[in-house]
Amino acid sequence: MKRVRGLMVCEGCDAVFRRPALGRREVARCPRCGTELARHHGLQQQRILPLAVASLILFAIANLFPIVEIELRGLHSQTTLVGAVVVLSGEGMSLVAMLVLATTLLFPLAQLLILCWVLVPLARGRRARGFAWMLALLQSLRPWGMVEVFLLGVLVATIKLSGMATVIAGAALWAFVALTVLLTVVVSFDPRGLWDLAFPADEEAAA
Numbered sequence: 001m002k003r004v005r006g007l008m009v010c011e012g013c014d015a016v017f018r019r020p021a022l023g024r025r026e027v028a029r030c031p032r033c034g035t036e037l038a039r040h041h042g043l044q045q046q047r048i049l050p051l052a053v054a055s056l057i058l059f060a061i062a063n064l065f066p067i068v069e070i071e072l073r074g075l076h077s078q079t080t081l082v083g084a085v086v087v088l089s090g091e092g093m094s095l096v097a098m099l100v101l102a103t104t105l106l107f108p109l110a111q112l113l114i115l116c117w118v119l120v121p122l123a124r125g126r127r128a129r130g131f132a133w134m135l136a137l138l139q140s141l142r143p144w145g146m147v148e149v150f151l152l153g154v155l156v157a158t159i160k161l162s163g164m165a166t167v168i169a170g171a172a173l174w175a176f177v178a179l180t181v182l183l184t185v186v187v188s189f190d191p192r193g194l195w196d197l198a199f200p201a202d203e204e205a206a207a
Contacts, residue, residue: 010035049119051186056112058179063105066170068158080172081105081150103146111145111187114138118194135191142187148180 008019012035066078088097114134121128161167
């Protein structure tokens with residue numbers, strides 16, 4: 001397929017337009033169907049990379065430290081996310097344990113690692129190996145990261161347990177709160193901005 005420098009194709013109606021020069025926060029839309037053609041991505045790369053690194057740090061805290069500590073009649077109990085998964089598996093709920101492990105640990109961690117894999121070379125003016133494949137994988141993982149759902153469940157359970165026992169929020173709970181906010185920002189990026197950085201206009205040529 002041939003790519004012509006300075007031209008772009010509407011994803012909605014296949015109309016061909018000349019790539020516009022956009023200012024900060026400007027968005028170009030197709031005059032036929034209204035589909036977004038391009039937007040000025042500003043400093044997207046510079047913003048996302050430090051947020052992804054911060055998310056990895058919070059992710060480590062959220063998984064290494066206890067989520068909550070429960071005190072009932074002199075007995076103390078605390079657990080981490082991995083500990084909760086082990087308990088669920090031991091109680092005969094292996095499927096639930098696998099879902100919790102995948103949606104709150106494996107998939108979010110994979111998203112952050114892929115982002116760092118893609119963004120660190122871009123910050124140095126290079127493309128990461130397997131850039132296109134990694135970005136496609138990242139897009140496919142987006143719906144499966146459910147840290148916010150897990151956090152909501154923990155908060156509901158904590159409120160219910162507080163009526164029967166003393167519940168102390170652990171460092172991991174606060175880390176999950178901050179991680180949920182950061183992940184919402186990090187994974188909502190526009191991938192077209194990374195494509196523009198990885199394949200600048202002056203490199204576009206017939207293939």
